[in-house]
Amino acid sequence: MNRGQSFLLLLIGSVALLTLFIILPFVEYVIASAILAYVLYPFHVRLSRRLRGALSRWLRESLSRPLGNMLSALALILSSIVAVILPLAYISWVFVRDLTDIARGNTDIDVVAIEARIAELTGQEFAVGDVLATVGQTLVNTLFGGVSGIVSTTLRASVGLSLALFLVYYTLLDGPAFVRWIRSTSPLPPDVTADLVDRVDAMTRGVVIGHIVVALLQAVVAGIGLWAAGIPNVVFWTFVMAVFALLPLIGAFFVWGPAAAYLVVVDQMAAGVFLAVYGVLVIAMVDNYARPLVIDQQAHLNPAVILLGVFGGIYSIGVTGLFVGPIVIGVLAATLETFREDYDTI
Template identity: 70%
Template sequence: MNRGQSFLLLLIAAVAVLSLLIVFPFIEYVIAAVILAYVLFPFHEFLAERLEPLAEGHGPITGRAVEMASAVTLILGSLVAVILPLVYISFVFIEDLTAIATGESDIDVAAIEARVVELTGEEFDIEGWLVTTGDVLLDTLFGGLSGVLTSVLRASLGLVLALFLVYYALMDGPGFVAWLRSMIPLPADVTDDLFEKVDATTRGVVIGHISVALLQAIIAGLGLWAVGIPNVVFWTFVMAILALLPLIGAFLVWGPAAAYLVVIDEVTAGILLAAYGLAVVSMVDNYARPIVIDQQAHLNPGVILVGVFGGIYSIGYTGLFVGPIVIGVLAATLETFREDYDAI
């Protein structure tokens, strides 16, 4: 390696580190944009093919314009179907959490405390516990009440950034993949094999997580509806988001709901909901998630679980996708090396 090559490698490393430092504050939004673009891209191709005949005969309308129309349509659809509901739920969550932390929630604390005394014979300061819990959650998630505004501003900037990234990923994704292929110093057949394995792993992890979360949320929502919990559609959507977290996701809704029913003297309904959650909803998570992801990504369920929790711990919520994908890419690379070079 001559002096010029050494200089270029050092320059690449330095610029890569600086780029990472610049992107890191919004890394979750960048990853979320990449994942959303990956999910939307097949629909983008399908929609662009359907729009192309409509553009024929209109001279100024080019293929690029058709792709732009398709990308914008899908982004607007995602905004309405996914992002706006997420923003609404986040707003309601922050509002309720702030009310709890300041002792101004609408929870009938007196009735709950009276019920606890009746059931256990012990007095329990529910209001104090709620305020303490609200303060801890606010400090952990947002850095306290003063950090809520900063978090909202950062989330708004991140959301705008993610939408633009999704647009450019849909428009120029194939070109980037082609450039990436050209940069990999491997024979074409080995590169194709590696990309196929990585694509299968990514598809399995992303689609597996989303499909299982939706299935679990719908099943849990039916249980909430059957026992008369109000706002079932809202709570089902919340569970669809929480169910992306394995093991504990949807339980954060149906568990407290079952306890609430017991507290308000609907003991039978509460017990039935708890039994339904343990016997049906939890089983969907424990069995369907590993089966669905393993069939697509060919990863052991234990490896998937480690990847999910490790990813969440390392980079946040989007890590539940990134962790298993990274481990899957490692497995795909080792498998490609074994198959194409017969060195293992």
């Protein structure tokens, strides 16, 4: 390696580190935009093809193609805002509102009934309201740095979401060109590069699409159980479970478990027992059977590896680590498998 090549590699490394430093404050939103664009791209291909066909009746092909791509990307982004971002924003708003109310000692939970039930069962008085207020205040301080931090967190999230939407738009338009650039820039032989890209794509599809499909399926099944048990605001809690169900094993339990316990405590024994049994025998089984079937077979990763990647990713970079953790481990597995097949001559 001559001096020119060494200097160029040093320059590339320095600029890459500087770029990472610049985007680090919004890295979660950058990752989220890449994941959303990956999910939307197959729909973008079909929709843009139909739009180009419709526009070609009035415009030349040279105009209908880029205009069709732009309209398709905009339509899918608007659909994502309605179907994903607005529900998540509403859930987040309700969560923050209720959490701050609990921290202030204001809650719609029937605290008196719970305290009376505990006293009846144990013979001891237990200040449930004080405990809830302490837990709520602790969560507010931990998640947002206090009540005042909620405003700054909201502003940062607004800027991040706006950035993510712009990135999704341009990724849908220029994603194929970026993949072609990676293929042409890779120092590996073309056949090895193509094999590695195909492996990573199949693994990513299994992790991303599989997580989403299983989470939605489990949320719908759990929502039916909540409705049958008489829990109010079933649609809202179903949305919440769709988010929590992205966590393997324990996701949806964060909703239906406390709901069943609450029903038992407030003397709705039959409904509470039904929901608990339904959760163990039906909701949990969806996670135990559907997740390996949908995710593991496509991603070719052991369930334990996926679980490790999910929780490690969340701990490292936040919510988007749900997908990034398993994907990173999957890319490592795909790279090792490619090396074994194409370069391991021992």
